[in-house]
Amino acid sequence: MQKTVLLIHAHPEPTSLTRTLVEAAKTSLLASGHRVLESDLYAMNWKAVFDAADFPQRVNEDRLCFVSESGNAYAKRAQTQDVEDEQAKLRQADAIVFQFPIWWFSFPAILKGWVDRVFAYGLAYGYKDAGNQHRYGEGGFAGKRALLSVTVGGPFEDYGARGINGSLEQILFPITHGTLFFSGMEVLPTFAVYGTGRLSEAETGLAIEGLNNRLDGLFTDAPIPFRAQNSGDYQDKHQLAAEIAPGRTGIVAHHAEPDLFV
Structure with a gap:
């Protein structure tokens, strides 16, 4: 059965491993009969800073409260067009694949800014204007699946259970649990490629094969049991x-x- 997959990626270099994996993912998903939507944040020159410019029609001109302004803009369809467009993609998507490099143990800033601006009150949080009643497993994105596909500069040993950097899944907990599961998504275990600064051609091929295998299970693999x-x-x-x-x-x-x- 055909599904719609939104592929969101963040890397400015066209020859990067991130972009190589993006192209491989598109090829794999299309070959499986899925429909692919794409958000190439650098190519879109995505505005990463969440500020007053996001609210053309303010509730309160004297003081900027992001929750009330976000809720008002979302409810009244008074958001900026770029945010509206990304929310439209999210509504259509059965699954979202985030492809990005780990920079300082998190998202690149442009991708964090995408979340800040697109995950509006009334949609990703404050669902049904019910405060915190619908979060962590419920919410506007319930029924959608999410997969983080990340590239990591350091070796696997640094990110193992006793690695000096800490476990990768625990490092990414603010994203997998605090952003995606919070808003209702079923989040799959992270796919990661390590030691990316020194990959050989053969190792790159193995990384592509590994990602393709994970994409094959995008709608069948068990999510993280939060x-x-x-x-x-x-x-x-x-x-x-x-x-x-x-x-x-x-x-x-x-x-x-x-x-x-x-």
């Missing part, structure tokens, strides 16, 4: 109930299979 807010694990919708993951604290406590979250 605990949903309204599953009963968070009885007050803020903290885990005492009987859930006893003795566990921090990031791993919010993962239903914490021993696998390394």
Whole structure:
């Protein structure tokens, strides 16, 4: 069955591994019969800074409150056209693939700015104008799948369970859990290529093969088993109930299979 996949990527260099993987992903998804939408943020000259210019019709001209202005702009279809266009892609997408290099343990700034501006109040958060009632497993993006496909300069050893940089999945927790799962998406385990500054042609081929294999499972692989807010694990919708993951604290406590979250 044909699905629609939004491929969002962020790298300014056309010959980069990121862009190589983007082209490979498009080829693979199209060959599988899927429809591909694309957001090439550098080619789009995407405005990364979230500021007053995002709100042509202000609720309060004296003080900028992003929540109220975002909610008003989204509800009244008074957002800037670039944001409207990206939200339209998101609505159509059954899955979103984010392809980017890890820069300082996170998104490139242009991609973070895409999230800041596109994930509006009433859509990605504050869903149905119900405050925090619909988050972490629910929300405007419920039913959509997400995959981070990242390139990492350092070796795998730096990002293993005891690596000096910390576990990659835990480093990316603010994105996978705090951005994507928060807004309702089912988030797949991250696909990563390590040591990207020194890849041989053969290793690049293996990276492409690995990504293609993951894309084959984009709609069938099990997502990361994050605990949903309204599953009963968070009885007050803020903290885990005492009987859930006893003795566990921090990031791993919010993962239903914490021993696998390394």
